[in-house]
Amino acid sequence: MACMYPQAPNLQAFWRNIIGGVDAISEPVDSWDAQRYLDTGRIKTPYGGYLRDLYRFDPREFGIMPSSLDGGEPDQFLALKVAAEALKDAGYLDPSYDHRDTGIVLGHSTYLHRGQGTLIQNHIVVDQTVEILQAACPHLGPEQLESVRALLAKKLPAATPDIAPGLVPNVMTGRIANRLNLKGPNYLVDAACSSSLLAVNAAMDELRLGRSKLMIAGGVNASLPAEVAVIFTQLGALSGRGKVRPFEKGSDGTLLGEGLGIVVLKLLDEALADGDRIYAVLRGVGQSSDGRGTGLLAPSMEGESLAVQRAYAESRVDPSTVGLVEAHGTGIPLGDKTEIASLKSVFGTRTAAQGSIALGSVKSMISHTIPAAGMAGLIKASLALHHKVLPPMLCGEVNPELGIDDTTLYVNNETRPWITPQGAPRRAGVNSFGFGGINTHAVLEEAPVAAAKPARCLPWPSELCVLAAETNEALVERIAQVQAWLTARTDLSMGDIAASLAGQVGEGACRLAIVASDAAGLNKQLQQALKKLGSGGATSWATRGGMFYSAQPLEGKLAFIFPGEGSQYSAMLSDMAQCFDDVRD
Incomplete structure (x- = not known):
């Protein structure tokens, strides 16, 4: 997988922002242009989920003449970049790999672009x-x-x-096939907000019918023209307060955003046989149209319910086994209320004191990226399954008028370990409903135990960094060496730094241990340690900031003390359960 969304240049940053509850809504870079539209009343708000300074593309990397860039559609070039990143993440960007049976289908709107x-x-x-x-x-x-x-x-x-070529919409996938040497099908799907999940469904059909061995699918909405915001203003759909808060009391609409996400798909049996790394398993995608419904652009509970029902019927999954639903959740009150009613019709009413299915919407953090919205939800759900974590959404007081408390759902606004019965696979559903009455719902499942797994996208919040030397003077010299190393190697993660220090710690009697969350903090703590060690005196000390020093090893044996009743607290060990399989199990 690979993606680029507001304040997230890559997959790792996207997941880090979700877990951190980052609100990536902002004003556009060109505020003068936005002001012109605001002054004339053509748009309601300048706020949205903009890529801003993430528009980075080196044409030379893909053998493209720089003269062909200006005046074309930026989406084409960013889609090429992200598609290559996704193929690299899957392990199939090697030029020697024969892509005779590899195709690409992308969801992309064909409205006015640059x-x-x-x-x-x-x-x-x-x-x-x-x-x-x-x-x-x-x-x-x-x-x-x-x-x-x-x-x-x-x-x-x-x-x-x-x-x-940059003026022709479908050249987006044609350019990718050309530059990455793909010889399977390439085409666009335009179904408004349902585009990317329909692209995924089309790619799955290619694989199931044996026409392709590897498929790339996704959604692209990398450059948002102001004219789209004009349409949404005319429809009364945009938030006047400049926030997207699905299911929240007082929510007054949605905001539009830029972004793109792309996944690489393969039949599960073949992926397992080839030793591919697997984030999650797509069990199926259900789709439906509203028919006459209540209006051409109004949501239909019956139409949305039908797509969800078809998804579980075709994938042969019991809806009661789902632990997470990534909602369409635009923040438009009527749309949110209709969606909750449709989910209730499938997942049932609440029979316990609390809901059992976590409900979220990534739009609360990145806004509504239209044809790339379903892919943002799909990637979020896949990473939740991969990390076995229930990710949060931004939502204050839940709107009681939506009736969520009458369903098996609950709004999840904090990061939690995803606990399931032993042997029961974690499952998630993803909604994506489009203008014109086109609805989709994807059913995902965690990767099999036997599958190779990608690395975690989120580092631990802190690392233990250890140093040792035979004497106090030698430890001071060792600290200076580490500081020089940290200054020279700004590319290292905290995990890399901690692992390197642990591998070289040695058996010296003078020992320093530091709990650090980033390299800058570690450097600052090392400087503080030098001052304390230089002053002499105490043979051991500790600080509230997470530093521990001793000039000699501790004598005796180590004991773990378990306090009795009364020491428990809410969410006890949940942070460790999010990082360690043994704790979670």
Whole structure:
């Protein structure tokens, strides 16, 4: 898998932000452009989930001429970058691998984007402007009008043959197939907010029918034109307070966002046989349309329920075995209420004091990325299964009018270890409902025990760093060496640093142990340790900041003391249960 969402340049940062409850909503970089739309009342709010400075693409890396970039659609190039990252994460980016049976399907909206805007401005807009000027100023001659046309054209990206591919929507997947040498199918799916899950479903069909051996699927919405925000403003769907808070009391709408996510799919039996690393298993995707419903753009409880029901029927999974539902959850009150009603019809009513299925929506952190929204939910659910953690969403007081307390669901607003009965696989459902009455629901399951697993995307919150030397003076010298090393190697993670120090600790009697959360903090603590060691005096000391020193080994045996009744506290050991399988089991 690979992705790029607001404040998350990669998969690891995306998961880290989710677990940390980061609200990545912001104003756009070009605030002057947004202000123009605000002043005229065409958009309700400038806030959204923007990629901002994450627009980074080196055309030379993919053999693309820089002259073909300007004026095209940025989504095409970021999609190529993220697709390559996903293929690398899967272990299949090796140029020697034969991609004869590898295809790609992406969800992407075909509304106005920068490439199409360039084409329209260079021709239709320039022509119309010159015609208006000619009508308003009939005294202007042909040479003067051509001079004006040239001046207008100079203000625009050149509409040359070099950028022509960047103006055609489906060239997005064609460019990826070309640059990564994929010889299976390549095409786009446009189903509004359901686009990426329908792309996944299409990719699964390719694999199940044996037409492909490896499929890349995802959703792309990397550059959000202001015109889309105008449409959502006209529909009254945007939040005036500039927040996306699904299921929260007082929620007043959604916000739009940019992002893209891509996954690599393979039949499970073949993935296991080939020793592939597996994040999660896709059991199936259900889909439906609303029919007549209550309106062309209004959500339908019956239509949404049908997609969820079909997903579990076709995947032969009992809905009662699901522990997490990643909701469509836009923050639009009517949409949220309809979604809860549809989930209730499938997962049932509450029979205990509390709900048993965690409910979340990543839109509360990154906003609504439309064709890439379902993929954001799918990646979030896959990582939750992979880490065996129930991730939080941002939600204050739950809106009682939604009726969540009458269902088996509960809004999960904190990170929790995902506890299940021994032997029972963890399962998750992902909703993605699109304008025009197209609904999808994906059913996921944790990877089999026998499967190779990817590395954790989230490091431990802190690491134990240990140093030792024969004398106090030698320990001071060792600390100085470590500080110099940390200054020279800014690329190391805290896990790498702690492991390196542990491997070189030696058997010296003078020992220093530091609990640190990052390299900068470790460096600061080492400086403090140097001052304390330089002052002499005590043969042992400890600080509240997590430093422990002794000039000689402790004498005697080590005992663990277990206090009796009254020492327990809420969520006791939950932090360790999120990191260690043995504790969780």
